[in-house]
Amino acid sequence: MMSIRQSLRVVDGAGESPEIAQAQLDQVFFALSDPVRRQILEQLDGQALLVSELAASFDISLQAVSRHIQVLVRTGLIQQERTGRISRCSLDAGPMLQAAVWMNRYSKYWQQQFDVLAATLADIDERRMQKQAPAKRPGKSAPRKK
Numbered sequence: 001m002m003s004i005r006q007s008l009r010v011v012d013g014a015g016e017s018p019e020i021a022q023a024q025l026d027q028v029f030f031a032l033s034d035p036v037r038r039q040i041l042e043q044l045d046g047q048a049l050l051v052s053e054l055a056a057s058f059d060i061s062l063q064a065v066s067r068h069i070q071v072l073v074r075t076g077l078i079q080q081e082r083t084g085r086i087s088r089c090s091l092d093a094g095p096m097l098q099a100a101v102w103m104n105r106y107s108k109y110w111q112q113q114f115d116v117l118a119a120t121l122a123d124i125d126e127r128r129m130q131k132q133a134p135a136k137r138p139g140k141s142a143p144r145k146k
Contacts (some may be wrong), residue, residue: 010070028099041077044091051087084118
């Protein structure tokens with residue numbers, strides 16, 4: 001499992017060329033692009049499991065699940081410990097931190113959309129309140145409709 005110091009080094013890119021950092025980011029996004037691999041990561045959230053336990057929840061062969069696991073191991077998202085023929089997998093979310101930081105750079109674009117939506121909803125609420133409660137003048141009654 002990656003320590004906080006190692007995770008920060010990954011995000012900071014200390015000692016890495018931009019090409020290496022980009023290649024690692026590409027690997028993470030590739031690994032996360034497959035629904036089977038995402039489900040494997042979800043299963044490993046908070047627990048270590050045997051490969052056979054992971055494979056039991058899929059309608060694909062054990063060999064196919066093993067190939068997906070190897071993609072995740074090469075990316076660094078899974079740590080695999082072998083004891084004889086038994087292989088136990090655990091999640092290492094450290095590489096996802098680099099992807100999250102990269103995606104967060106673009107949050108300003110969707111945050112602007114949320115700000116516009118909030119202003120529009122506030123305007124709609126204000127108009128609704130004005131229609132529901134017409135201003136009453138003291139001493140005068142509202143005109144009657146004929």
